[in-house]
Amino acid sequence: xxxxxxxxxxxxxxxxxxxxxxxxxxxxxxxxxxxxxxxxxxxxxxxxxxxxxxxxxxxxxxxxxxxxxxxxxxxxxxxxxxxxxxxxxxxxxxxxxxxxxxxxxxxxxxxxxxxxxxxxxxxxxxxxxxxxxxx
Ligand SMILES: [Zn+2]
Numbered sequence: 001x002x003x004x005x006x007x008x009x010x011x012x013x014x015x016x017x018x019x020x021x022x023x024x025x026x027x028x029x030x031x032x033x034x035x036x037x038x039x040x041x042x043x044x045x046x047x048x049x050x051x052x053x054x055x056x057x058x059x060x061x062x063x064x065x066x067x068x069x070x071x072x073x074x075x076x077x078x079x080x081x082x083x084x085x086x087x088x089x090x091x092x093x094x095x096x097x098x099x100x101x102x103x104x105x106x107x108x109x110x111x112x113x114x115x116x117x118x119x120x121x122x123x124x125x126x127x128x129x130x131x132x133x134x135x
Contacts, residue, residue: 010095020124024087034086041078092123
């Protein structure tokens, strides 16, 4: 999505990363499948790495195409694809605070307006809740 017109007349623009008014929504029914998928990907990668057959894993996953990630990028690429397939977009109008939730695979959105009628920045990153990943 690049632009979404809100009912209030504001245009929500999505043309960059780290938007304070955009989030991904994980439906509870998709959460378990995501975790199972992560487990399967990790196991397949570990088995292939131990067997010295990462090239064959990449061939099975991407085919013998010119473009494919390097073995070290395999898990990141596959996890991003899995996460994208398991989640949906939510936008918050910075003018009226209305939430726009994507419904279905196509770019159809359903809106929900806050009682306050104002932008609450509910999708913005809260510094105290930022995930910390160890190396
Ligand atoms: Zn709006």
